[in-house]
Amino acid sequence: MIKAFIFDLDGVITDTAELHYQAWKRCAEKLNITIDSKFNERLKGIGRMESLELILEHGGKQNHFTEKEKRIVAEEKNEYYRSLLLETQSLEMLPNVHTLLLDIKHSGYKLGLASASRNAPLILQALGITQLFDVLADPSIVKGKPAPDLFLQAAALLQVETQECIAIEDAQSGIEAIKRAGMFAVGVGDVTYLKQADYVVPTTKELSLNEILVKWWEKEYN
Structure with a gap:
């Protein structure tokens, strides 16, 4: 679950x-x-x-x-x-992402961030979405991607098991990290580079909470 x-x-x-x-x-x-x-x-x-x-x-x-x-x-x-x-005064969220984050929160799921950037808190603040995240993994105290540490730390802080997590990435190293952490991996970008992912969409516009959960269900139970 x-x-x-x-x-x-x-x-x-x-x-x-x-x-x-x-x-x-x-x-x-x-x-x-x-x-x-x-x-x-x-x-x-x-x-x-x-x-x-x-x-x-x-x-x-x-x-x-x-x-x-x-x-x-x-x-x-x-x-x-x-x-x-x-x-830069015009930092914006990618298309559809704010809707997805709100859908996730309103559906009762926990939300974590696993970014290699030590500037992540500053960026979330600039975007006005800090309050949506329950935890931020700390890249200064764990190995970076493709090591699974950031995702493992986020899961631990969220107090959930890794198999209870879905993680979303756009980089090969990130997808590898997610899979090594034992999580369901959603890739955003070119499937050629993200073939390790369990589900890939070309852009954030195609990200949908329901569709992601359907893909997870199909992999888990088919």
Whole structure:
């Protein structure tokens, strides 16, 4: 029996990918590394330090910096990102998501967030939906995706079993994390990349509480 829904943030509830890309691009340029939007797809769903490692590897500079220097670069990126976030007055939820969140709450399910972003509270506040979430997993104290830790922590905080959760993600690493956590995985995006998911919709417009529950029921009992 399903008792809770756990959401990723970026690419599922809202889309700050362009802001992340601009912040990383600025950092990379300071390191004389060029990244483009195609490369940026590889950074979706993973944490700040992991993203930096991929950028350094991409630029052939993975052994050029100490751990302390890497942390400074990662913190610079976060400052760039936060400034862009605060400058952006038009941060919006993706289509249909607010309706879905309200349907979930009004139907009596618990709601959790499992985001790799340490800025998640700031983003939820900017969107005006902090009060809808019962718990926020803390990415600073657990391993990032594709490890299942964020989803396991969210379930523990919600006081539900993993098999009682449905989780929604848009990144390959996130879907892998959900499956490793033993939860029903809903993917938003291209089925080619999200084939591990139990149910995939192309965009958030197609997300429906009833349809998700039907797909879960079919998998569970067929």
